[in-house]
Structures are given as C-alpha cells and as structure tokens.
Amino acid sequence: MAAVQTETVTLTVNGQSVTVPKGTLILDAAKEVGIDIPIFCSHPKMAPVAVCRMCLVEVEKMPKLQPACAVYVADGMVVKTVTDQVNKYQKGVLEFLLINHPLDCPICDKGGECPLQDQTYQYGPGASRFTFDKAHFDKAVPLSDRIVLDRERCILCWRCTRFSEEISGERELALIQRGVHTIIGTYNDEPAQSNYQGNWTEICPVGALTSRQYRFISRPWDLDRTASVCPGCAMGCNIQIDARNNKIGRFQSRENVAVDDSWLCDYGRYSFPNFQRESQERPRIRRNGALEEVSFDEAIGFAADQLTQAGGQVAGWASPSDTNEELFLFRRLFRDVFQSPHLDHRPGALPDPEPEDTSLPIADIEHLDHAILLGGQEVIDAAPVLHLRLFKSQRKGLIVHKVGVGEGKKALDAVPAEAQAVGVLATEANKSAAVELQSRLSKKVKGSVRRLMITTGPNGRGAKDLGILPHLGPGYVSLNGQSGKGRVEWPGAGLRAVYIHESSPLHAFATSDAESMWLPGLPLLIYHRFKSSPLDDLAHVIIPGHAFTEKDGTVTNMEGRVQRIKTAIDAAWVREDWRVMQAIANRLGAGWTYADVAEITAELVRALPPYAAVNQAERVTWSENR
Amino acid sequence: MAGVKETLLGPIYIARAMLTTLKHNRKPIVTIEYPERQKPVPPRERGRHILHRYADGLEKCVGCELCAIACPVGCIVVEAAENTPEHRVSPGERYAKRYEINLLRCIYCGLCEEACPYDAITMGPRYDLADDHPDKFIAVKEDLLEPLSASISDTALPTAAPSAQPVARKW
Ligand code: SF4
Ligand code: SF4
Ligand code: SF4
Ligand code: SF4
Numbered sequence: 001m002a003a004v005q006t007e008t009v010t011l012t013v014n015g016q017s018v019t020v021p022k023g024t025l026i027l028d029a030a031k032e033v034g035i036d037i038p039i040f041c042s043h044p045k046m047a048p049v050a051v052c053r054m055c056l057v058e059v060e061k062m063p064k065l066q067p068a069c070a071v072y073v074a075d076g077m078v079v080k081t082v083t084d085q086v087n088k089y090q091k092g093v094l095e096f097l098l099i100n101h102p103l104d105c106p107i108c109d110k111g112g113e114c115p116l117q118d119q120t121y122q123y124g125p126g127a128s129r130f131t132f133d134k135a136h137f138d139k140a141v142p143l144s145d146r147i148v149l150d151r152e153r154c155i156l157c158w159r160c161t162r163f164s165e166e167i168s169g170e171r172e173l174a175l176i177q178r179g180v181h182t183i184i185g186t187y188n189d190e191p192a193q194s195n196y197q198g199n200w201t202e203i204c205p206v207g208a209l210t211s212r213q214y215r216f217i218s219r220p221w222d223l224d225r226t227a228s229v230c231p232g233c234a235m236g237c238n239i240q241i242d243a244r245n246n247k248i249g250r251f252q253s254r255e256n257v258a259v260d261d262s263w264l265c266d267y268g269r270y271s272f273p274n275f276q277r278e279s280q281e282r283p284r285i286r287r288n289g290a291l292e293e294v295s296f297d298e299a300i301g302f303a304a305d306q307l308t309q310a311g312g313q314v315a316g317w318a319s320p321s322d323t324n325e326e327l328f329l330f331r332r333l334f335r336d337v338f339q340s341p342h343l344d345h346r347p348g349a350l351p352d353p354e355p356e357d358t359s360l361p362i363a364d365i366e367h368l369d370h371a372i373l374l375g376g377q378e379v380i381d382a383a384p385v386l387h388l389r390l391f392k393s394q395r396k397g398l399i400v401h402k403v404g405v406g407e408g409k410k411a412l413d414a415v416p417a418e419a420q421a422v423g424v425l426a427t428e429a430n431k432s433a434a435v436e437l438q439s440r441l442s443k444k445v446k447g448s449v450r451r452l453m454i455t456t457g458p459n460g461r462g463a464k465d466l467g468i469l470p471h472l473g474p475g476y477v478s479l480n481g482q483s484g485k486g487r488v489e490w491p492g493a494g495l496r497a498v499y500i501h502e503s504s505p506l507h508a509f510a511t512s513d514a515e516s517m518w519l520p521g522l523p524l525l526i527y528h529r530f531k532s533s534p535l536d537d538l539a540h541v542i543i544p545g546h547a548f549t550e551k552d553g554t555v556t557n558m559e560g561r562v563q564r565i566k567t568a569i570d571a572a573w574v575r576e577d578w579r580v581m582q583a584i585a586n587r588l589g590a591g592w593t594y595a596d597v598a599e600i601t602a603e604l605v606r607a608l609p610p611y612a613a614v615n616q617a618e619r620v621t622w623s624e625n626r
Numbered sequence: 627m628a629g630v631k632e633t634l635l636g637p638i639y640i641a642r643a644m645l646t647t648l649k650h651n652r653k654p655i656v657t658i659e660y661p662e663r664q665k666p667v668p669p670r671e672r673g674r675h676i677l678h679r680y681a682d683g684l685e686k687c688v689g690c691e692l693c694a695i696a697c698p699v700g701c702i703v704v705e706a707a708e709n710t711p712e713h714r715v716s717p718g719e720r721y722a723k724r725y726e727i728n729l730l731r732c733i734y735c736g737l738c739e740e741a742c743p744y745d746a747i748t749m750g751p752r753y754d755l756a757d758d759h760p761d762k763f764i765a766v767k768e769d770l771l772e773p774l775s776a777s778i779s780d781t782a783l784p785t786a787a788p789s790a791q792p793v794a795r796k797w
Contacts, residue, residue: 106690106743107720140719216706216720219691 011077026068026079027055037081038090038119040097040205041157042069045262046166052097052157054119056089057081065089087123094124100135100180101206102152110207112220116155135180143185144192146212146266147200151183154208160184160200167263168196169391184208195384198269202253211250213270218244226568227254229555231275231321231504231548232268234455235362235383236557239264241272241549241568248272248549248569258363259561261392265384274505274531275549277571281532286540296543296575297583303541304587306524307338310497315342315490317509318468319502320457322577323553323565324611325600327459327466329581329592330501331474337585341484342495343470345463347456347510349488351431353464355476355622358560360423360450362386366393369447370419372411374426374434376402382427382454383558405430408437412444420447427454455558457507458548462556465620466608474608475622491518499526500535503577504548508533528580545577552597560620562613661754672734672749675727677770685715685771686746689722696741701731725767729755 007022013030020029025048027037040052050070057068060078065086068079080086098120105111137151156175161184164173172192176185186192200209223242230237230251237260240252251269255262283299284291294302307314316338318330327345334343365371371390373379380387390400403411405426415422422441426434431453441449455461467474471483485493491514498519500509508529511519519525519538527539530547550571556562578600582592594600605611610620658665667673678686689706707723715721736749747770757763 104718106692107688107718111690216689216708219695221695222691 009073009075009077011073011075011079013079014081020073022073024073026057026059026066026071026073026077029073030057030068030079030081035081037068038123039069040115040119040155041159043159043162043203046159046162049158049162052155053093054090056086056093058083058086090123091125094120095128095130097155098124098128099130100152101155102134102139102150104153107216108150108153108207109210109215110153110204114207115205137183142191142212143209144197146270147192147197148210148212148215149184150208150210153206154184155206156182156184157205159203159205160209163196163199163203164194166395167199167388167391168194169394170194170196173200195266196263196388198266199253199263211270213273214250217249218242223249224568226566228549228565228568229458229557229563230264230268230271231458231506232265232271233383234320234457234460234558235259235268235385236458236555236559236561236563237264237268237385238563239268243568246570248275258361259557259559260385261389263385263388267384271506272549275547275569277547277550277569280573281544283544284542291536291542296580299541299543300580300583301587303526303543304584306540307497307499307526307584308588310524312338312340313494313496314338314340314499315485315487315493315495315497316340316344316499317487317501318343318345318463319504319507319509320345320455320460320463321504321507321548321555322459322463322501323503323551323555323597324459324462324466324562324604324614325553325597326501326503326577326581327463327468328600328604328607329578329585329594331467332592333581333585335473337588337590341470341479341482342490342493343468343484344487345457345460345468346487348512349486350428352472353428353431353453353455353469353476355560357428357431357451357453358461358558358619360425360452361559361561361619362389362452364421364450365389365398365423366396368393368398368421368423370415370422371398371400372415372422372424372437373400373402374408374411374424374437375405375430379425379427379454382456386425386454405433408433408440411437412440415441415445417445419445422447422449424449424451425454426451428456428460452559457504458557459555461558461560462554462562465556465560465611466604475610488512488514491515495522497524497526498522499528501528501545501577501581503530503545503551505531505533509535511535528577543580544574545580546571546574550574551576554601554614556620560613561618562611562620563617564614664754667751667753671751671753672736674729674750674752674755674765675738675747675770676750676772677725677767678746678748679772679774680717683774684717685721686744687722687725687742688716688718688720688744688746689725690720690743692741692743693738693747696737697732698735698737699731699733701728702726702738722767725770727765727770729763729765730760 008019009022010019013033013035016033018029018033030037037055039055041049048070050067055068056065058080059066139150139152141149143149161173161175165171172186172194173184176183201211222244226241228239228241230239238254238256240254242249242252251272253262253264282293283296285294285299285302316334318327334340394400401411401414422445424434424438434451438449438451470486471479473479502508525539526541527535528543528545530545536542550569552567554562554564582594585592610622613620689704691704694702694704703726704722705724706720709721739748
C-alpha cells in the first residue's frame with residue numbers, strides 16, 4: 001500500500017495542544033496526550049454508537065456536551081474533559097446506570113477488574129438517591145455451555161451485540177424488548193453456537209457475560225499472569241495465562257495486531273483443562289512386562305542403553321506443539337547422535353513444505369482484494385481466528401471465495417484478471433491443489449498472488465523450518481541421499497526403536513491402524529510426554545515432560561512468526577524436556593553443555609540465521625539464505 | 627521494760643488483725659479460677675473469628691475474598707464454588723468452598739470484619755487459643771463456622787464465652 005498523505009488537525013484538550021490525523025475521534029486524540037475519558041460502549045475495534053453517554057465532554061462553541069467517542073476532531077477545537085458540568089453529567093450517567101444494577105460485586109466474576117466499579121469509584125456519586133425496588137431480571141442464564149449471562153448486571157452498552165454483528169458477523173446476540181425491559185439474548189433463546197463467544201466476556205464492561213469455566217475460580221488479584229501463545233492451532237494467537245495457586249484459571253487474549261487482532265476462538269481459549277496436571281508422576285520403565293517407577297537418571301540411562309542396542313534403526317516423532325528449542329535438540333539427537341534420518345512431526349503423509357508457504361502474512365489479508373479459501377470452512381476450522389480477520393477485511397471490500405478442494409476452476413473463474421492482490425489459503429494437506437491454483441491465478445491476474453498454508457499445531461511451521469522431516473534439513477535444505485523414512489512408512493521399515501516426544505494432548509501421536517498393529521511388536525518405544533495416553537500401555541520407557549504451558553521457549557506460527565512462550569505453571573520436579581534430551585545425548589557420548597533454554601535459542605539462531613526473528617517477534621523470512 | 631508493754635498490747639493487735647480478716651471474709655472474692663472460669667469480655671472484643679449462618683442454617687459467607695484482600699497480613703485464604711440445587715451452602719449463587727485463617731499470623735485487627743459485605747465474619751469473644759503445634763492454628767471453615775444449633779436468629783450476636791459466675795463459698 002502506498003503511504004497515504006494524511007491531513008492533520010490540531011486541537012486543544014484540557015489546555016494541551018495535540019495534532020492528530022483528520023478523522024480521529026476526540027477520545028483517541030485525548031488519549032494521545034494521556035487524558036483518559038471514561039467509556040463503556042466505545043471499543044477501539046468497533047464503530048462508535050455513543051449509547052452509554054459516559055464520555056460526554058465540553059467542546060467550545062457547541063451548545064451541549066458531546067460524546068467524545070463519536071465526534072471527530074476539527075481544527076481549532078477546544079475540548080475540556082474536566083469541568084463542573086462534565087462532572088455533573090458523569091455522576092448522573094453513573095447514577096442512572098446503577099439504578100437497576102444489582103451491585104452484587106461480591107459474587108461477580110468481574111469484580112476487581114470491572115470498568116463499572118472502577119469508574120464509579122473515580123467519577124460516580126458516593127451514594128444513590130434511588131430508594132425504590134430495583135428492576136429484576138434473570139440471573140445466571142446459560143447462553144451456551146460456555147457462557148453465563150446475568151441480565152441484571154447488563155448496562156446495555158451493545159458491545160456484545162456489535163461484536164456479533166461487526167466482528168464475527170454471526171449476529172447471534174441481539175437486544176430484545178425496549179426501554180427498561182431491554183435484555184440481551186439469542187434468537188428464540190437457543191444456545192449460542194459461535195466459536196468466538198469467549199470474546200464477549202472480555203469486552204463486556206460489567207460482569208453480565210462471564211465464562212462458565214472460570215466461574216468463581218478466582219479473583220483478579222489472585223492471578224499470576226504470564227504472556228504466552230495459544231496452544232490451540234497454528235494461528236499463534238497471543239494469550240495471557242492467568243493461574244491461581246499454580247493452576248490455570250483461564251486464557252485471556254493479549255493483543256497482537258499482526259496475528260490475533262485481540263481476539264481468541266473458543267477452541268483455543270477453553271482448551272486449558274487439557275494442560276492441568278493431575279498427578280506428580282515419575283518416570284517408568286518396563287521390566288519383565290511391567291512398568292516400574294524409577295528416577296529420571298535411571299530412566300535416561302535405561303533409554304540410552306536400549307537406544308545404543310538399537311543402533312541407527314531409531315525413528316523419532318516430535319509433536320508440532322514442542323518448542324523450537326526442543327525440536328532443535330531433537331533433530332540434533334537424531335541426525336548427530338543416533339545417526340538416524342527417520343524424523344517426523346506430521347500426523348501422516350503430507351505434501352512437502354516450502355518457505356513460500358508463508359508468502360501471505362496474516363495481517364496482509366486486509367490488503368487483498370480476493371481471498372480464496374480452498375477447502376471452505378475446513379480452512380476456518382483449522383485456524384478459527386482467521387475468520388475474524390477475513391470478516392474484518394470483507395467489511396473493507398475483500399471478496400472471499402469459499403470453494404471445495406476440487407473446485408479450483410470455480411475460484412479461477414471468479415477472480416477477475418484485474419485483481420491487484422489475491423491470496424490462497426488452504427490447510428497443508430491441500431497444498432498441492434493450492435499451489436496449482438496459485439500458479440494458474442498468477443498467469444491470469446495482473447497483481448500478486450500469494451499463499452498461506454495452515455500448518456498443524458502451534459509450532460508446525462517451526463518443526464518444518466527446523467527440519468523435523470525425513471528428507472529435509474533445517475532451512476529446507478535437501479539431505480542429498482540421506483533421506484529417511486516418514487511416519488507413514490515406519491511400520492514395516494524394520495525399525496528397532498521409536499522415540500515420541502509430545503507436550504500437548506491437543507496434538508498428540510494418534511496411532512493409525514497400521515501403527516497400532518506395528519507398535520506392540522516394537523522392541524523399544526520411548527514415550528516422553530506431558531499427558532498419559534493409550535500409548536503408555538505400549539511404551540517401554542515413559543518420561544514425564546513439561547506441558548506447553550510449563551516451559552520457556554519459542555514457537556513459530558503458520559505465517560512464520562516466532563513468538564515466545566513462558567513458564568506459567570511451575571512443575572520444577574519434572575526434569576525439563578531439553579535436559580532429558582541432552583542427558584540421553586551425553587550418555588551416548590555427545591558432550592552437549594547447554595545450561596539453559598536461552599543458550600539453545602542462541603545456538604539455534606547461529607545455525608539458522610533467519611531465526612534471528614526470535615528476538616523481534618518477527619516473521620522468519622527465508623529469501624536470501626537458501 | 628519494753629517486753630512488758632508488748633505482752634500487754636499483743637492480744638489487741640491480734641484482735642485487730644482478726645477483725646480485718648473477718649471483714650474481708652464477708653466480701654465477694656475477685657480471683658477467677660482460669661481456665662475453668664473466664665472473665666466476661668467486652669462486647670466488641672476482637673477474639674477468634676466466627677463465620678455466621680442465617681436463621682435457616684445457610685452460611686452467610688459468599689466466598690467473595692474481600693476479607694482476604696483487606697487483611698493486612700494476608701492470613702485468610704478463600705476459594706469459592708457455585709451452589710447447586712443439590713448442594714446448597716449459602717442462599718445465593720456462590721459460597722466459600724475453602725475458608726482458612728492462620729491464627730498465628732492474624733493480628734486480630736478486625737479489618738476482615740469491616741470488609742465483609744454480608745456480616746459473615748465477625749471477631750468473636752474467644753481469646754484462649756493456646757495449643758501445642760503450629761499446624762493447629764490454621765483454622766479451617768469447620769472450626770470457624772457457628773454450630774448449626776447456635777444460629778437462632780439472623781441477628782444473633784457472637785456466642786459469649788462462659789462468663790465468671792459467683793463462686794460458691796467453700797468454707
Ligand atoms: S451483556 Fe455486557 S457487553 Fe452486552 S450489552 Fe450488556 S453490558 Fe454490554
Ligand atoms: S485461532 Fe488457533 S491460536 Fe488462535 S485462539 Fe483459536 S486455537 Fe488458539
Ligand atoms: S483480624 Fe485482621 S489480621 Fe486477622 S484475619 Fe482479620 S484482617 Fe487479617
Ligand atoms: S467472610 Fe465475608 S468478606 Fe470474607 S469471603 Fe465471606 S462474604 Fe466475603
């Protein structure tokens with residue numbers, strides 16, 4: 001996009017002069033100079049409606065107070081946000097809002113982080129003059145299995161209904177009735193279906209919409225907050241893990257305009273029970289058919305001895321939710337120590353990955369004129385927050401074509417030759433069709449045609465970049481004849497040992513039919529994992545590992561953006577996964593001396609310069625280095 | 627000749643002393659046989675906390691944690707849970723599943739009582755809290771809750787400690 005020459009206007013807010021681009025709201029202009037105007041209904045991602053009237057300010061030469069969230073700045077405007085009149089109106093608005101508000105803060109999950117509480121303290125009257133009975137509405141109404149609505153607490157700010165109209169486009173929530181009888185509800189009181197309901201709880205400025213999972217779990221001041229990345233899918237939405245007493249209470253969104261645009265999907269947001277640790281498990285090894293508990297050192301020694309006996313006939317599967325640091329060591333363990341090329345992270349057979357698979361960054365979708373979802377809804381299901389980005393862009397003029405995988409022709413016909421920027425989005429399983437469509441489109445249209453392949457798991461892209469593949473090394477270099485066998489070929493390949501590493505039950509090693517025939521006969525299965533699974537019954541060595549939420553490291557999302565995850569839950573009694581790998585390697589004579597995760601990251605960046613993006617939370621771009 | 631004078635006055639001194647003794651024998655005794663008997667405490671005594679119930683036996687505490695956040699030494703732990711029709715502990719939606727006070731850390735300031743929006747916790751009259759192990763000073767909900775029978779009325783004051791009663795004379 002060409003840089004647009006923006007016109008600016010200069011105005012005065014509380015005596016401070018501020019220059020902002022034309023078309024800025026008074027509210028945002030005031031924020032520029034650090035002046036806070038209280039708001040309830042206004043939201044930076046939604047169009048102004050000015051229904052709550054909390055943001056009224058005095059503007060010189062205007063007869064009445066003006067809503068700062070809906071009035072655009074003009075040159076020479078003189079705005080006053082703290083005057084007796086403004087104060088009086090703010091008090092009045094709050095007094096009205098509180099007339100029917102139940103004030104049951106002690107039992108409300110929002111209490112302690114509630115804008116209505118905070119602003120009442122800051123701007124409100126100390127006492128109410130209203131002595132009659134409050135209007136009563138239904139409390140604790142289940143809107144779906146995830147959301148609980150308290151109609152008494154609702155202050156009718158319309159944020160949730162606007163989200164459902166402007167952000168997700170699903171129009172699930174509506175205002176029903178009029179005047180004091182107005183309530184929020186779904187059509188015919190049917191349970192809400194949306195996959196983005198969790199966002200309602202975050203934008204609701206009171207405790208009217210709350211999460212069922214987080215219900216009465218904690219108070220905001222009890223929570224330990226850790227910045228992390230959603231373990232749900234390859235989108236890599238930024239989250240904040242809120243934990244109480246070392247137990248996850250909820251995932252909250254953490255805005256990253258380039259990735260999630262401040263939203264999460266319910267699949268990811270409510271996936272955290274998968275990461276709760278149930279017991280203090282110890283390593284186990286199988287002796288004479290029975291599993292017995294041993295120390296970490298003993299399990300590592302046992303695994304190393306058995307691996308030595310297996311010679312080079314070892315295959316390794318690392319899950320696409322491992323960190324880049326773990327994957328880096330895992331690859332070194334196999335390629336350098338075991339001298340085995342049989343390495344994989346994929347659930348089955350998939351087309352070969354290429355760096356060009358990330359040529360369309362997520363945020364650039366907004367600048368496309370045509371987007372083709374090859375596989376239709378399947379693409380959205382693979383990375384649900386993508387829908388919100390697409391819908392946002394559609395409101396700005398993007399045309400989205402949802403076509404089946406076999407219907408590339410239909411999409412080709414639908415995109416006109418004069419299109420400027422076209423994007424093809426597909427899951428990695430449908431890559432071949434997407435690449436073919438891309439090349440045919442490039443011939444047809446004038447502008448650029450880029451593609452974005454949706455990988456599996458929060459670090460599926462990192463696993464490809466780092467060469468957890470049987471035939472490609474780090475940075476997609478060819479292995480020149482040293483290719484190993486991919487996961488689908490393992491049964492019947494004469495392997496003597498398999499090492500499986502996984503840190504999330506969401507992207508675990510799910511055995512196929514062929515694998516479930518083959519695994520029981522395997523001489524050695526090392527299962528290094530966070531959560532137990534049916535594979536435990538087949539494993540010869542079980543080493544407990546850290547969950548996605550329990551470790552430091554970096555992960556790479558589907559567009560190649562490297563983001564850090566941090567330890568949110570302390571499970572120090574479990575040996576870090578990378579230390580276990582290092583110990584196994586050293587037992588086999590490797591002599592690795594990593595002291596912490598940062599050292600592995602540093603070495604990873606040295607070995608693979610594009611990963612310098614780690615330190616800038618940037619995208620890995622491969623262009624020159626290959 | 628001093629000896630003669632004292633011999634003559636001696637019985638008078640003894641009689642005077644006996645008179646004093648006899649005079650005091652008619653007054654009530656002030657010594658209280660602690661710990662069998664205890665002095666009445668002032669109504670606003672800040673002794674060990676009591677968690678109250680409503681007249682129907684339901685707990686007043688909703689598990690809001692305001693006492694815990696108000697406590698200057700951080701000795702209260704509250705964890706809340708949701709009432710269900712099958713398991714109803716308090717009248718509203720929410721109750722305290724766990725309620726613990728570390729009585730060794732507590733400075734008996736009464737701020738928890740001030741903070742509570744439901745008058746669920748008050749400082750009680752009990753001050754005899756000696757025990758033989760630090761662990762025994764973690765008062766859990768069962769220790770703090772008013773016994774069911776004591777919740778006679780919604781406004782019942784903290785149950786008073788056994789007060790000093792007139793001691794029957796032993797002689
Ligand atoms: S439920 Fe919350 S977000 Fe929706 S209108 Fe009411 S107060 Fe606003
Ligand atoms: S789109 Fe993916 S990364 Fe984002 S919240 Fe959903 S599951 Fe998590
Ligand atoms: S009396 Fe004071 S120190 Fe003791 S629990 Fe209450 S608030 Fe805390
Ligand atoms: S005792 Fe009172 S302040 Fe403490 S949790 Fe219970 S209701 Fe809240």
